[in-house]
Each structure stands twice: as C-alpha cells, then as structure tokens.
Amino acid sequence: MGGLAHYLEREGLPTTQISLIRKHTEGLRPPRALFVPFELGRPFGAPNEPDFQRRVLLGALKLLERNDGPFIEDFPDAPPGPPADMEGWTCPVNLAAPQNDLSDAEKLALDLKQEVVLLRPWYEESIKNFKGRRLDGLTEYSPEEIIDFLVSFVDDPSIDSFMEGQPIGRALKLTADDLKYFYYQAAMAKPGSVSDVQISDWYYGETLAGKLFIKLRELCLGHETEALQTMGRTAYVPNAMLKHV
C-alpha cells in the first residue's frame, strides 16, 4: 500500500492512505497517511457506524490538502461498538464435539457433510438477513463437493489439483476458504454483533471443519513441495488461532 502511494504520486496523482500497522508506514514513508488504532481488516473502524466511518474517511481525505509529506497523522478515537473480545455470542447450532482422529476418510467426509446439513438453514437465513451478500462463492463448488476434494487430499496428499488451471496449493486454498466462509456465514445468522475472534474460536475449537483445517495445515507443513509448505504456514490457521493446534 505504501509502495503504491510512492508510485502513483510520482505519476502526479495525490494520495492519502489509512495505516493499520504504524511500523510499516514509518518504514515505507508514503507521502500522507492517517494511522488508525483499529483491528486488521477494519480500516474504517466498525460496521454499520456510518458517522464514524465518515469521520475516518474525511480525516484521511483532508490530508490531501497538505503537501509537506511524508507524514503520519494519528486518528484519535477507538471505534464505537462492543470490543472484539465481547462475551455472549453462541453459534445458532449445537454441533457434536469433533473427533480428533481424522484417519477414516469416509467417516470424516460423512461427518463433515452432517455439519453442513445442520448449518445450511442458518446459512440461508444469514444470506436473507444480509440481503443476498455472502462471503463464499470464490469457487463454483458446493460445500459437499469441497469436502470431498479436501478429504481426498487428507487421504492422499500426493494428489494432483482438482481445479482446472489452478495448482494444488491454490485449489486447496480457494475451496477451503469457501468452506470456511459457509460456516462463518451461518454463524452470523443471529442478529447482533459478533467478532472475528468469537467465530474463529468456534470454528477452530468446536467444529470438525476446523479440525480439518488444522489437519490441512499439518499436511502442508510436512509436504515435499515448498509451495505447499508455505501454504501450511499461512493459509489455513490464523496466527491468533494457533492455540487450537
């Protein structure tokens, strides 16, 4: 982001930017930046808080009228709303405690599909609540098809890619993300705020799909292919969820 600011500015285009990691911005020295003390993934603060979002945006845009960069201004306020670690959220579905032994591929696939069956009504309710907006849809596959793909990799990590035009690592990542987003979408069916930490703790700690992701991470880390080893480090389990590994 900071590099892009340099390149565009050198072409004569005035830029301003939101900074979420101050040290990066200090290192890259873009012409103008507004540092905001918000969560990663929330550069304009909090969802459904238009007045606050407008303040952040206008604060950054006003920096365009200063030509004494590079500089970083600090946005003074935390976002409104409940903190990310608020308590009280529960998943709308009580799922069976996931097993730790994922060695029986056929049973694993069946159990995962059972989770999907239980979650589907809430997934559909969630899409209705969000007026059609949905996180999943990176691929054209259904959750059940994705489960078959991912379990086939768990059963035999030497398989070729199951997506045309995509190497196995990218095919795994896109389909895995789609499956995870199906779960996240369902988990957001209940009205009210929910944090990423809450949903992720549920996903990685209480669902079989989360166990599958932890297994995918393990298999990729131990894979002979360097690209898959890299995927293992970054693609399946967020840093903050390594406590579930």
Place this chain on the structure above:
Amino acid sequence: MAHLSDMPEKQRNMIVNQDLPDYDDTTCADGPALNERKVAIITTAGLHRREDKEFTPGVGEYRIIPNDTDMDDLIMSHVSTNFDRTGFQQDLNIVFPIERLRELAASGDVGEVADYHYAFMGATPPMAHAAVSKDLAGLLKSDNVTGVILAGV
C-alpha cells in the same frame, strides 16, 4: 484476530518486522481543494466482482470496480487468514467506503466520486506494484481523478 495484540508474539513480530523496501522521499503531488477533487478508492482487501478472476498471491495485479457496480456482489479472495472478514460481511464500507464517499460528495466536502475504483490484494511485496502503477495512473488520469484514498486491511 484481527488485533495484532491477539497474535502470538512470534507471529506478530513476523508481520510487524517484515523486510520493507527503502523508498526515497516522494514529493507530494499538488491538487485543488478537497471540495473540488474527484476521488477514487484503492483497496488492498482483494475485492472483486464475483465474475472476476480471483487474485493470485504474490502478483501485483489489480481489479477494476466501476462506480456503478452492484457493490453487494463484491467478494474477497485475499489469501491472508490474519484479518477480520466479519466486519466486511456486515458492512462493505468498513473496507471499501463507497457509500461514505458518495455522502461526502453529496454534502460538498468532496468534489465528486470517481467513475472507477480499484482493488489489489495485500500481502504482496510493495515492489510488485511498480510494474502496473503506470497503467493504473493512466486510468486514474483518464477518469480525471485528483485524489486517491488507499486503504489496506
């Protein structure tokens, strides 16, 4: 997870202390008062229309988001697992403040909204953006853009 403080120290340090290129100071490009500027949004959230090709890790490519796009159909194919998506699902404006920008234009704080906006995927080496930046600058100029808000995730 989303807060850096939620991450284990080792992983947090890997993100915060990553190697960055050195840039010479860049002279600020001048422009008119904010209420006379045409403003475009560039996000690195890996956003794109559902029919667009998903982003490829490590490549400094971008996707175009026309201002008349059905914004509810934007999806996110960013590769990173380390930032929040729940805010985005609840409200697109948390990463791509298109409604807020339109409001600022309507109130007269901003001149006008660009006809086209752009999305990259972060987690890409900054130097990878050099190759496409001239093309992108040309597109922005042809849209008469005089101010760009860059927003990472």
